Amino acid sequence: MVDAVFLALSVLTIGSAIVALEIRSLIYGSIALMITLSGVAGFFLLLDAPFVAMFQLSVYVGSVAVLILFTVMLVRRELIFNKIEDKRRRYAGIGLMLALMLGIGMIIIGSGMKAMETNSPSVDYKQIGQDFLMYYSPALIVMALVLAASVVGALTLARREDITNDQRAD
């Protein structure tokens, strides 16, 4: 059975996910997305994974959501507020969403996953550090290179060719 904290967290997470997609203003939408990501961090805390929860908070709420907010502020004002979409496509999308939820949900409820409970103690986060530094250390290095490459790629993409440095000075 679920407890009250779980119910409140799931209502918060799913409700603000819907708000993030449906609200008119993109700025409020990105703030709602921030609440969704914090809700997922709360689920990680419920799952006894405090390290992943803090990582989620610092990476998603701290950097990704702020990056999205700044990008939204770079866009023209009337584009933030207008909402153009087909009515037909929208109803089809809602139908697809409900079909997915019901279909996969029925399959999962019908499977043997319901009986899965655990009383074993949670994994110590020292174990995660050992994983990172011993078995997965090549993957960690590759991940660092991928992050560096993506930052350089993003900078190269967003650079403006038409403005040179001496023009920027005045």
Add this chain to the structure above:
Amino acid sequence: MTNGLIDFVLVSVALLAIGIYGMAVKRNAIRMLFGVEMIINSANLNLVAFARFIPNSQGQTLALFSIAIAAAEVAVGLALIIVAYRMYKNIDIEDFRSLKG
């Protein structure tokens, strides 16, 4: 633990379905990125939930890798959106005609 595995998996399915809805319906490029974020988060929630109930630590390790890669993806995606906005003065993906190839 009072919450079973199935509760977390059901929340993750709901988040996945909302993300797919956002990607299928919205024409605003930034809102489509919101949908991608939701899908990635539902995958991470699944990873951590299964890692708690097996239990082992490798699910959490994989979730950490996944979060880091998702951050890189968002950086590149937002840079692409800014470039497209500079070219077309719009963020409606129906306007990005010459990307058709």
